[in-house]
Structures are given as structure tokens and as C-alpha cells.
Amino acid sequence: MHPPLGRSEALIEADRCYFCFDAPCTTACPTGIDIPGFIQRIRSDNLTGSAHTILRENIMGGMCARVCPTEVLCEEACVRNTHEDKPVNIGLLQRYATDPVFDENIALFERGPESGKRIAIVGGGPAGLSCAHRLSMLGHTSVILNRDEKLGGLNEYGIAAYKTVNNFAQREIEYIRSIGGIEVQNSVSLGEDFTLSELQDEYDAVFLAFGLGSVNDLGLANEDVEGVLNAVDYIADLRQAENKGDLPVGERVVVIGGGMTAIDIAVQTKRLGAEHVDIVYRRGPEHMGASRYEQEFAQTSGVTIHHWAKPTKLMTGERVAGVDFEQTTLDKDGKVTGTGECFSMNADIVFKAIGQTVSGKTLGTVTATLEMRHGKIVTDDDRRTSLPGVWAGGDCVYGGDDLTVSAVQDGKIAALAIDKYLREESNNG
Numbered sequence: 061m062h063p064p065l066g067r068s069e070a071l072i073e074a075d076r077c078y079f080c081f082d083a084p085c086t087t088a089c090p091t092g093i094d095i096p097g098f099i100q101r102i103r104s105d106n107l108t109g110s111a112h113t114i115l116r117e118n119i120m121g122g123m124c125a126r127v128c129p130t131e132v133l134c135e136e137a138c139v140r141n142t143h144e145d146k147p148v149n150i151g152l153l154q155r156y157a158t159d160p161v162f163d164e165n166i167a168l169f170e171r172g173p174e175s176g177k178r179i180a181i182v183g184g185g186p187a188g189l190s191c192a193h194r195l196s197m198l199g200h201t202s203v204i205l206n207r208d209e210k211l212g213g214l215n216e217y218g219i220a221a222y223k224t225v226n227n228f229a230q231r232e233i234e235y236i237r238s239i240g241g242i243e244v245q246n247s248v249s250l251g252e253d254f255t256l257s258e259l260q261d262e263y264d265a266v267f268l269a270f271g272l273g274s275v276n277d278l279g280l281a282n283e284d285v286e287g288v289l290n291a292v293d294y295i296a297d298l299r300q301a302e303n304k305g306d307l308p309v310g311e312r313v314v315v316i317g318g319g320m321t322a323i324d325i326a327v328q329t330k331r332l333g334a335e336h337v338d339i340v341y342r343r344g345p346e347h348m349g350a351s352r353y354e355q356e357f358a359q360t361s362g363v364t365i366h367h368w369a370k371p372t373k374l375m376t377g378e379r380v381a382g383v384d385f386e387q388t389t390l391d392k393d394g395k396v397t398g399t400g401e402c403f404s405m406n407a408d409i410v411f412k413a414i415g416q417t418v419s420g421k422t423l424g425t426v427t428a429t430l431e432m433r434h435g436k437i438v439t440d441d442d443r444r445t446s447l448p449g450v451w452a453g454g455d456c457v458y459g460g461d462d463l464t465v466s467a468v469q470d471g472k473i474a475a476l477a478i479d480k481y482l483r484e485e486s487n488n489g
């Protein structure tokens with residue numbers, strides 16, 4: 061999406077930083093990276109030191125440098141916005157500092173003295189991997205039990221291909237695993253191959269990080285007709301395709317939704333050759349889950365965004381032929397309601413991108429025992445669940461913001477809390 065910075069560009073950009081004492085950018089970063097600290101090290105050409113400053117707080121600092129919506133996190137908070145309306149380009153500087161670590165496999169962290177404790181981690185996405193790495197630094201062994209064939213979760217199967225090129229997700233995972241003490245079993249599922257109570261019996265602690273496995277339906281008739289697709293599954297196929305040119309792409313594509321997934325699927329299908337790509341969202345631009353920057357990115361990539369309309373009917377023959385919509389507005393209670401005005405759009409592909417929920421299959425064996433809210437797991441500030449010895453983090457937890465960086469932070473917080481719990485248990489005999 062953005063070319064990396066060269067040395068002189070990075071030094072010029074680093075010079076724009078005021079090295080603020082209270083660093084609002086650091087406060088705005090969910091993982092609390094010392095941003096002025098790492099930028100200062102770039103200025104003195106100490107890239108390894110800079111990378112260490114980043115990765116000690118966020119072991120996926122390489123991926124986050126590529127995929128974080130910095131425009132609503134650290135860069136939104138940067139004081140340079142006040143003076144020049146242009147923040148320090150923190151994301152690209154972070155990438156400049158961390159790329160050599162992954163390219164040259166520079167070991168920055170060591171496994172702690174062996175504790176003899178084993179922790180089961182359900183899910184090998186950002187939350188699970190971050191937890192495993194921190195547990196290893198603390199001397200524990202983790203066993204990642206992962207449903208997909210590969211580790212990485214949505215970093216590998218979900219995030220747009222144009223944001224993370226050259227197999228970066230897998231290179232980062234190899235780096236994370238190189239610390240040691242992280243065992244992995246892929247293609248195994250909680251709810252199918254093992255139960256939560258089996259893990260509680262077998263391991264010293266459990267961390268649940270299985271993300272969201274199901275996509276919300278539109279609630280319309282004929283949703284299973286050919287041509288109505290789930291955006292997340294299509295993106296997974298796209299990310300795994302050897303030749304992206306072999307994927308079927310519609311000519312007229314309609315995307316229903318307003319978040320990052322809607323933007324990603326729209327931009328990707330446009331780049332793959334679809335002639336018309338329209339996003340339709342039931343509220344206004346200010347309500348979209350996708351940031352203003354992402355909305356503009358889609359629009360400048362040739363995607364049209366329509367606001368204030370909801371789908372009412374799929375036009376179908378042997379396959380989908382289009383969608384009927386009704387214009388929407390907010391009623392006096394702030395709820396979306398139809399205005400009665402209708403319009404139609406022709407489409408040979410309709411993508412559903414209206415959010416995800418925790419998969420019922422995964423929860424099959426655990427819902428009765430875990431405290432849940434709105435289909436997600438309830439935790440305290442330490443990511444401890446209502447079950448003794450069980451922590452949870454990432455997208456499957458209630459109250460999060462469904463970002464890679466937040467999942468990484470959850471994994472880190474849970475690992476520190478699990479370590480404290482295990483040490484207290486050992487001390488108590």
C-alpha cells in the first residue's frame with residue numbers, strides 16, 4: 061500500500077518529531093510503544109535499538125507498521141497535526157526500524173529460565189502468538205492449538221493482500237517462534253477435537269484466542285444463491301491463491317457493510333479487475349467502522365460508497381442478479397429506519413461484510429460455563445475469564461476494537477497475568 065522509506069527519507073521524517081515529553085502518540089498506541097524513543101534511535105542510526113524499543117512492547121510491530129489504522133491511533137494524536145496538519149509518519153518509521161530484524165533474523169529476545177509450566181493457547185492469530193512469545197520470555201512453554209492449516213489468523217487469511225506483501229505474515233511468525241518454547245498443532249479445533257475442560261485438566265493455564273469464526277447474515281431470502289459471498293472467506297481464498305489472476309471476479313460487485321472488511325473486499329475486487337464496485341452502508345460516513353482515510357482510499361481506488369440505504373431483497377435467477385435497497389434515516393431514538401424510498405442495483409457478485417461473531421461450533425462445548433456478553437467472552441482488565449485458570453483475548457473478547465494491535469496487547473497482558481498467577485500458585489505450594 062505504501063512503499064517503505066529509504067534512509068534519507070527516514071532521517072528527514074524522524075527529524076520532524078518534537079520528542080514530546082508526554083508523547084500523546086504513545087498514549088494512543090494500544091501497545092504503549094515508546095514512539096519518541098524509537099524515533100530518536102532512528103536519528104542516531106541505531107536501528108536495532110529502535111526495533112527493540114518497538115518489539116519489546118509489540119512483538120508484531122512489523123505487521124502493525126503495515127496494517128494499523130495509524131490515522132485514528134498514534135498519528136491522530138501527534139502534535140504535528142496542530143502545527144502543520146500533517147503528523148509524523150510513525151507507521152512508516154516503525155516499518156523502517158523493524159524490517160531489518162525480520163530480513164536479517166536478528167535475535168532481540170531470549171527465552172526465560174525454564175519454569176516447567178505448560179499453557180494451552182487456543183488460536184494462533186495475533187493474540188495467541190503474542191501471548192506465546194511473552195510466555196516464552198517468562199520461561200513457560202506454550203502449546204498453540206490452531207484450527208487453520210497455517211498460523212497467523214487474520215494476519216494470514218484476512219488482512220488485505222496489498223497491505224502485507226511478500227509473505228510477511230509467515231516471516232514474522234517464524235521470527236516469533238524462533239525464541240523457542242512454542243509448540244504448535246495446526247488443523248485442530250476446540251469444540252471438535254478437544255474441549256475446554258480437557259485443556260483445564262491437562263495444562264497449568266489456558267488462553268482462549270480463537271477470534272470470530274462466523275459472518276453475520278443479511279437476513280434476506282435466498283442468501284445462499286450463487287454469487288452471494290461472504291467477504292471474509294473470499295479474502296481468505298485470495299490471500300492463499302498462488303495466482304490471484306485465477307480468482308473469479310464479478311463485473312458488477314456490490315458490497316454491503318461499512319467496516320474495514322467492506323473497504324478491503326471492495327478495493328481488492330476493483331484491483332482484480334471488477335468494472336463497477338459499490339459499497340452500500342446503512343448509516344452515514346461518520347458512522348462507518350472504516351476510518352475517513354480508508355473511505356477515501358476506497359474512493360480513490362475507483363469504488364463508489366453509498367450511504368443511508370439498507371438491502372431489502374436479493375434479485376435472483378439461477379444466481380444473484382442484483383439487490384433492492386431502501387433509503388434509511390435515523391428515528392427519534394437514533395435507530396436506523398427505512399424512509400420508504402427504494403432503488404435497485406444490478407450485481408453479479410454481492411459481498412456480505414456486516415460483521416462477524418464467535419463461531420457456534422467453537423463455543424459448542426464452552427458457552428454454558430463461560431460468562432459471555434453479546435456472543436463474546438467477558439474478561440477483567442487482566443483478560444481473566446469467569447473460569448479459574450482461563451484467560452481470553454483478541455477479537456473473541458467483549459469490548460475490544462477488533463484490531464491486530466489490540467489483539468497483540470491482549471496476548472501480552474494475559475501472558476503477564478498468567479505468569480503472576482503461576483508464580484503465586486508455586487509459592488503457595
Ligand SMILES: Cc1cc2nc3c(=O)[nH]c(=O)nc-3n(C[C@H](O)[C@H](O)[C@H](O)COP(=O)(O)OP(=O)(O)OC[C@H]3O[C@@H](n4cnc5c(N)ncnc54)[C@H](O)[C@@H]3O)c2cc1C
Nearest residue numbers: 183185186187207208213214249250271454455462463464
Ligand atoms: C477482512 C479483514 C481485514 C482486516 N484488516 C485489518 C487491518 O487492516 N488492520 C487491523 O489492525 N486489523 C484488521 N482486521 C482485524 C484483525 O485482523 C483482527 O482484529 C485480529 O486478527 C484479531 O486477532 P485474534 O488473534 O483475536 O483472532 P484471529 O486473527 O481471527 O485468529 C484466530 C485464530 O484462532 C483459530 N481458531 C478459530 N477457531 C478455533 C477453534 N475452534 N479451535 C482452535 N483454533 C481456532 C484460527 O485458526 C485463527 O488462527 C481485519 C479483519 C478482517 C476480517
Ligand code: SF4
Nearest residue numbers: 077078080085138139
Ligand atoms: S506526538 Fe508526534 S511529535 Fe510528539 S513525540 Fe509523538 S510522533 Fe513525535
